[in-house]
Structures are given as C-alpha cells and as structure tokens.
Amino acid sequence: MMAAAAARADRPPASQASGPVAIVAGSGRLPLLIVEALERAGRPCRVLAIRGFADPATRRRADATVDLLDVRGALDTLCGWTPAGVTLAGAVARPSPAALLNTLAAYRNRETLRSLASGGDDHLLRGVLALLEEHGLQVLGVRDLAPGLxxxxxxxxxxxxxxxxxxxxxxxxxxxxxxxxxxxxxxxxxxxxxxxxxxxxxxxxxxxxxxxxxxxxxxxxxxxxxxxxxxxxxxxxxxxxxxxxxxxxxxxxxxxxxxxxxxxxxxxxxxxxxxxxxxxxxxxxxxxxxxxxxxxxxxx
Structure with a gap:
C-alpha cells in the first residue's frame, strides 16, 4: 500500500502546458465552435464525445467516445491525453435514477455518481469540477478558449x-x-x-x-x-x-x-x-x- 501511494505521489499531473486542449462534447454546436476557434489560434485539441448526446458532426470529429455514466473511462481517456486543460461544452441531461441503477458503468462508479446527483445543478457541476481537478486536470472555460463567442x-x-x-x-x-x-x-x-x-x-x-x-x-x-x-x-x-x-x-x-x-x-x-x-x-x-x-x- 505504501509503495502504491508513493507511485501516485510521483505521478506527474495529468495536465501539461504543452498538451492539447481536451473538449468533453455534449450536444449542440458549441464543441465544434470551440474546435474552430482553437484551430484558428493554432492550438491543438482533442474531442471526447459523450455517446447519445454529441451531434453527428461532433462524433465524426471526435478522437474518442465515452458513455455519459462511464466516469472511469472518461477520466482514463482524458488523463491519457495529458492535456493543457479540459473544457466541458454542450448540453447533457442529468442521469435518471433508473439509469444510475441499471447502467454497468454507473455501477462501477456508483459512489461518485450518487454524490454528484444528490443536489441541484450547481452541486452537480461543482462535483464534476472537483473530480477533474482531483485527477490533475485543469478546467478551462469557453471565455478562456474562445472569447469571441x-x-x-x-x-x-x-x-x-x-x-x-x-x-x-x-x-x-x-x-x-x-x-x-x-x-x-x-x-x-x-x-x-x-x-x-x-x-x-x-x-x-x-x-x-x-x-x-x-x-x-x-x-x-x-x-x-x-x-x-x-x-x-x-x-x-x-x-x-x-x-x-x-x-x-x-x-x-x-x-x-x-x-x-x-x-x-x-x-x-x-x-x-x-x-x-x-x-x-x-x-x-x-x-x-x-x-x-x-x-x-x-x-x-
């Protein structure tokens, strides 16, 4: 256990200044508008599309796709990209209690999801932010990446x-x-x-x-x-x-x-x-x- 803790302590932060911007993409045009703004600025980016929410055009541009409730899969993908920052773009629906009970990915992540879904929208978003930051991922806003929007x-x-x-x-x-x-x-x-x-x-x-x-x-x-x-x-x-x-x-x-x-x-x-x-x-x-x-x- 001590060796494992030491290994975690030695692990570099998931976010790297020279890495790409990671865009977690829900529905709507916003994810691709951010991609366009970053490309105009010469900044590399990668898109993680949320299955069932991201539009067809976004899915075609995506570098990876993940289920909404597969928290572990999303974090593994994002950390593997060692991004300069992560931004959440596009709409997603709050998972229903039935989804939380019946989805395999939700079962694997049930404690995290139960915490995230226990309050209002602000509570949910704060929980997502905390989860990303706990894994060394810097969260960026659209205002940081595409102020012209x-x-x-x-x-x-x-x-x-x-x-x-x-x-x-x-x-x-x-x-x-x-x-x-x-x-x-x-x-x-x-x-x-x-x-x-x-x-x-x-x-x-x-x-x-x-x-x-x-x-x-x-x-x-x-x-x-x-x-x-x-x-x-x-x-x-x-x-x-x-x-x-x-x-x-x-x-x-x-x-x-x-x-x-x-x-x-x-x-x-x-x-x-x-x-x-x-x-x-x-x-x-x-x-x-x-x-x-x-x-x-x-x-x-």
Whole structure:
C-alpha cells in the first residue's frame, strides 16, 4: 500500500502546458465552435464525445467516445491525453435514477455518481469540477478558449430598447440577481414590471412556451403585453468555466414567437452561438439584442 501511494505521489499531473486542449462534447454546436476557434489560434485539441448526446458532426470529429455514466473511462481517456486543460461544452441531461441503477458503468462508479446527483445543478457541476481537478486536470472555460463567442457590452444588433423596454430589462436583471442564491434558472420573461415566467430546470425554450401561454397568446394570436423582453444572465458566483448562459438563432425565434421585443444578456458571461445568424434573425424579426455590463460592486 505504501509503495502504491508513493507511485501516485510521483505521478506527474495529468495536465501539461504543452498538451492539447481536451473538449468533453455534449450536444449542440458549441464543441465544434470551440474546435474552430482553437484551430484558428493554432492550438491543438482533442474531442471526447459523450455517446447519445454529441451531434453527428461532433462524433465524426471526435478522437474518442465515452458513455455519459462511464466516469472511469472518461477520466482514463482524458488523463491519457495529458492535456493543457479540459473544457466541458454542450448540453447533457442529468442521469435518471433508473439509469444510475441499471447502467454497468454507473455501477462501477456508483459512489461518485450518487454524490454528484444528490443536489441541484450547481452541486452537480461543482462535483464534476472537483473530480477533474482531483485527477490533475485543469478546467478551462469557453471565455478562456474562445472569447469571441461571448456577448459584447451594449447593442449588438440593428435595434435598441426604448424606455419601456429598458424598464423591463432592469426589472428582469434585478429579479435574476435576487434569485441567484437559490440555484434557479438563468432567464426570465418580463413585461414592464410584470414577471411572466422564470426559467426552471426545463430550460429557456420551455420557459418561453409558458410565457407565451401566460401572455394570453393562444396559437400565437392576440397582442402580447407591452415591452415584453427575455433577460438572461449568469447567477452571481456561478462557475463560468462549466455553466454559461447561451442564446442563438433558436432563442431569437422562440422569443419572437412568445411576443418579446428584445433579448438582454450578461455581457462577457453569455455565449452567442452563430452570432452572425443570430443577429441577422433578430434584425429581421424586429428584436433588439443587448449585452448588459456586470453589476456594479456594492459600496463598502
């Protein structure tokens, strides 16, 4: 046992400054957008695709594939690459209790998975981070690797908010700040000072569906409340290496269908996927896009 402990102590860290960036890829376009940004910068990278979640294009680019619940297999692969850093990109679904009970990989890793799945999303992500760091892997965020994907401060479409929309944005921003300690969602739909919906575990798309119903727009008919906006921002204290709010063309389309006249997001902490397409679609549908600067520091 002492010899084994000594061998572990002598083992070099899994992360190496000269190694590739390892991208653990879930669903969506983000993993390949990061690959493109790294390749433009001349940085080597490897992709570990999560089976059943990574898109076909991502799987074709992947250097290896692993099951969602095969923690040991994922760690062995990542450590074997001796990466300069690891980033988690793309969406995955929280494993169900049935999956935890019936998957062989989950059985082998049942104590780790039981711990990770025992709390809210923030607890889960913190657990994943701790697990990677315990194995000597440095976790990097999208902001470190592809800062050009983040929302800028100010207007980044052709349109801007009017006074009424500014009031809605301010109300939504204050609401989300007040909810930050409670591990609630990252988005809300607000009309003037009336809160129509707050994002929960169902995600932004389904929240927008609820807001559309509550705004009394059956089948898309009728008039939406005045100055209705979607506000999306990171929670205070959120670890932005692994959990970033994001918008893209689908968000713009859904917000327009809900009756929103604009979208306001946290600048520097919100991803804008396929920005050119997102901005062009917002302009065409008559929505403003606004990047909100960080909240001012409280006075001492």
């Amino acid at each position: 983040m929302a800028p401060v100010g207007r980044f479409g052709a349109l801007g908010p009017d006074e009424a929309a500014d009031a809605s944005v301010a109300a939504g921003r204050a609401l989300l700040a007040s909810l930050s300690p409670h591990d609630v969602g990252q988005a809300a739909v607000v009309a003037s000072r009336r809160v129509l919906a707050v994002e929960g575990p169902e995600g932004t798309d389904r929240m927008l569906d609820r807001a559309r119903t509550l705004a009394r727009r059956p089948l898309g008919l009728g008039r939406a409340p005045a100055a209705m906006v979607l506000v999306k921002r990171a929670k205070d204290g959120q670890d932005l290496r692994v959990d970033l709010p994001a918008i893209g063309p689908r968000t713009v389309k859904r917000a327009a269908q809900t009756g929103c006249i604009g979208i306001a997001v946290g600048a520097g902490d919100t991803l804008v996927l396929d920005r050119a397409e997102t901005v062009a679609l917002a302009d065409r549908l008559g929505l403003f896009l606004l990047g909100l600067p960080p909240d001012p520091e409280p006075a001492p």
